[in-house]
Amino acid sequence: MQAAITTTTTTVCAHPHTKPSSAPFLRLSPPCRVSFRASLLPNLRATAMAATSQQQEQLVITRPDDWHLHIREGGVLEAVLPHSARHFGRAIIMPNLKPPVTTMARAVEYREEIMRALPPGSSFVPLMTLYLTDNTSPEEIKLARKSGVVFAVKLYPAGATTNSQDGVADIGKCLPVLEEMVRQEMPLLVHGEVTDPHVDTFDREKVFIDKILSPLVQNLPQLKIVMEHITTMDAVNFIESCEEGAALLLEWPYTFALFNDYNTFMFPGHVAATVTPQHLLLNRNALFQGGLQPHNYCLPVLKREIHRQAIVSAVTSGSRRYFLGTDSAPHDKRNKECSCGCAGIYSAPVALSLYAKVFEEAGALDKLEAFTSFNGPDFYGLPRNTSKIVLRKSAWKVPATYKHSSGEIVPMFTGSTLDWLPSDQPEE
Numbered sequence: 001m002q003a004a005i006t007t008t009t010t011t012v013c014a015h016p017h018t019k020p021s022s023a024p025f026l027r028l029s030p031p032c033r034v035s036f037r038a039s040l041l042p043n044l045r046a047t048a049m050a051a052t053s054q055q056q057e058q059l060v061i062t063r064p065d066d067w068h069l070h071i072r073e074g075g076v077l078e079a080v081l082p083h084s085a086r087h088f089g090r091a092i093i094m095p096n097l098k099p100p101v102t103t104m105a106r107a108v109e110y111r112e113e114i115m116r117a118l119p120p121g122s123s124f125v126p127l128m129t130l131y132l133t134d135n136t137s138p139e140e141i142k143l144a145r146k147s148g149v150v151f152a153v154k155l156y157p158a159g160a161t162t163n164s165q166d167g168v169a170d171i172g173k174c175l176p177v178l179e180e181m182v183r184q185e186m187p188l189l190v191h192g193e194v195t196d197p198h199v200d201t202f203d204r205e206k207v208f209i210d211k212i213l214s215p216l217v218q219n220l221p222q223l224k225i226v227m228e229h230i231t232t233m234d235a236v237n238f239i240e241s242c243e244e245g246a247a248l249l250l251e252w253p254y255t256f257a258l259f260n261d262y263n264t265f266m267f268p269g270h271v272a273a274t275v276t277p278q279h280l281l282l283n284r285n286a287l288f289q290g291g292l293q294p295h296n297y298c299l300p301v302l303k304r305e306i307h308r309q310a311i312v313s314a315v316t317s318g319s320r321r322y323f324l325g326t327d328s329a330p331h332d333k334r335n336k337e338c339s340c341g342c343a344g345i346y347s348a349p350v351a352l353s354l355y356a357k358v359f360e361e362a363g364a365l366d367k368l369e370a371f372t373s374f375n376g377p378d379f380y381g382l383p384r385n386t387s388k389i390v391l392r393k394s395a396w397k398v399p400a401t402y403k404h405s406s407g408e409i410v411p412m413f414t415g416s417t418l419d420w421l422p423s424d425q426p427e428e
């Protein structure tokens with residue numbers, strides 16, 4: 001099980017002898033001695049892998065997952081689902097439908113609709129979420145966990161974004177539910193923006209961190225939290241300030257294991273973040289370049305360049321706290337290009353190419369696979385995918401639009417030429 005980054009002439013191991021995070025603790029058989037080192041492994045691996053300076057022609061990576069995806073319902077679902085199912089193994093499916101997915105029973109129904117819409121032969125797995133409200137009961141969390149199909153609960157502050165009007169108005173009311181989530185080890189996925197109209201739109205993430213998220217982490221340190229689609233250096237600083245996961249390293253005679261997950265175990269921290277392609281590639285100028293650009297409008301809104309740079313550095317550093325979450329959010333073209341356009345960028349067809357571009361430009365292609373395919377499942381406690389996909393260095397043109405049953409959707413970077421072309425199967 002070896003992920004490889006291949007060039008025309010050489011093959012360089014991205015993660016030698018990697019093993020899914022579900023590697024059993026049983027391997028820690030006595031009488032070996034153990035020691036704990038916070039996040040040492042990524043650095044050690046990085047050193048071991050700093051070998052790929054040549055121009056790379058293709059990447060072979062473990063099939064990625066998308067840990068933040070909107071696929072809607074009906075005709076739009078049928079049109080957009082194949083774009084995600086083609087390359088991603090699994091996706092966390094956002095529950096902000098109309099009406100929202102607030103119960104386990106509704107999540108099961110929605111999952112069935114998604115399964116019916118999948119292209120024949122697809123092995124894509126939708127990981128369902130519940131939409132948190134002030135009235136969600138702890139019982140619902142128990143049912144959700146038992147169902148085996150619900151993997152997280154989404155907190156939308158009421159009024160923060162698309163279909164969030166039924167979201168949380170008073171987080172204090174959710175405390176019993178959050179406590180149950182700790183017991184059930186159910187992650188909380190957070191749209192991290194305050195909705196107070198007096199707070200500047202560009203400051204809403206920072207104020208949310210200060211007023212809501214930091215106190216929450218202090219009060220419930222055992223709650224697993226994913227701060228979704230981070231947009232600021234404040235969010236990066238916050239994530240870095242939270243308790244980190246620990247590496248468990250076996251000592252001699254097992255020290256060869258420093259680079260070998262067969263003999264090492266990571267305990268991810270309790271707070272992580274997903275990162276979108278748009279927040280890695282665009283700053284807020286992209287909203288106004290040559291006129292108002294509705295297809296670059298999403299929430300949280302794009303920020304200043306210094307924030308973009310902070311997020312790129314964090315993600316390409318190799319830290320295990322960040323993972324792929326496209327926040328691909330399709331809206332009909334007419335609802336984007338109008339007097340009060342919807343927030344959301346449709347990135348599913350281009351996301352992998354764009355993430356590869358970010359890592360390539362940062363000289364960190366060797367860290368791409370952990371971001372796309374390892375850190376997410378490790379945080380959720382799920383096995384990593386075992387199949388591979390290929391990204392070829394080959395120019396391709398993004399279509400202007402994609403049709404759905406009653407209109408069109410404009411993708412991110414519409415009509416432009418991208419460098420990395422994902423395809424399904426590695427060549428034999």
Ligand SMILES: NC(=O)N[C@@H](CC(=O)O)C(=O)O
Pocket residue numbers: 070096161162191297298299300327329330343344345
């Ligand atoms: N990101 C967006 O701008 N929009 C998302 C909702 C969300 O995640 O905020 C949508 O559902 O349209």
